[in-house]
Every structure is written in structure tokens, then in C-alpha cells.
Amino acid sequence: MAGQRLGAEHYKTFQVEAPISTHTRVATCEEVECEQYAKGWSMRIDLGSQLGQKQAHYIKHSSGRAYKVVGQNGGLVTLEFSPNQPCFQNHRVKAGLPEIFKVKGGRDGYNPRGTPTRVHTRAEFWLEEFNEHQDRIQTVIDKR
Secondary structure (H helix, E strand, O other): OOOOOOOHHHOEEEEEEOOHHHHEEEOOOOOOOOHHHHHOEEEEEEOOOHHHHHHHHHHHHOOOOOEEEEEEEOOEEEEEEOOOOOOOOOOEEEOOOOOEEEEEEOEOOEOOOOOOOEEEOOHHHHHHHHHHHHHHHHHHHHHO
16 A cells, blocks of 8 residues: 555665774874864863863863963953964774675664674675665565
């Protein structure tokens, strides 16, 4: 019937994964052409908060970055950092590993038949299985 949703046992889930933990690596500001690195940046810190106090302590005693105080208003302080020094962002770039191509039984994490997950070694194989699955679905629809 049109619009009828089948049970999860009639589905396959096709996924392409590239986990950040394995498929990216830490990168320098230079590698990612960081604008803050190239031009410098400013930062406002609230010295009235515990976080602001920790930030100020780190910047002053441990960061190794050059800065100057360009504004103070009550507990807020504005720092200006000169160019050509690392910013405080955590930059990441692709690590060059291929994506992981998975086919799982079921839908939305529910696999009532307990179908084992298949991991394809090549994108072409995953795509071929995906296309074959789509063709089977279309054949069933066409028969109705």
C-alpha cells in the first residue's frame, strides 16, 4: 500500500563513515591557512568568572603567545594577539585514510534479524550493493 512503512527487518542501512578520531589529525595554523594566525586576533575575557580567570592565567603564564591589553571595562579585559603565532583553535585536517563503507541490517539502529554489518573494502562494491538494493525496491514497487 502506498505510504505504508515496512518493519525494520525489511530495511538496509547504508553508511559512509570517516570518524574524526581516526580520519583526521591535528593541524597547525599554517597548514589550514588560519586567518587569526595570518592577521592576529583579539579576545575578550571576563575576569569576574572562574573561566575567565583560568583563561587569563593560561595566556599570561603558559601560552607562550604575545599579546597586549587594549581595553579594560570593569571585569572585562580585551587582549590583542599579534600575527604569526598559533591561535587557540584546534585545527584538524583529513588524515588521508579511506572512508569506511558499511551496510547494516535494519533501520534506525534496530536490526531485528541480527544481520551482521558488512564493511566493504572499496567504495565501488558498496555503491554496487546500494544500486542493486534500490533496483530490488523499484522492482517491488513496479509490480504493485
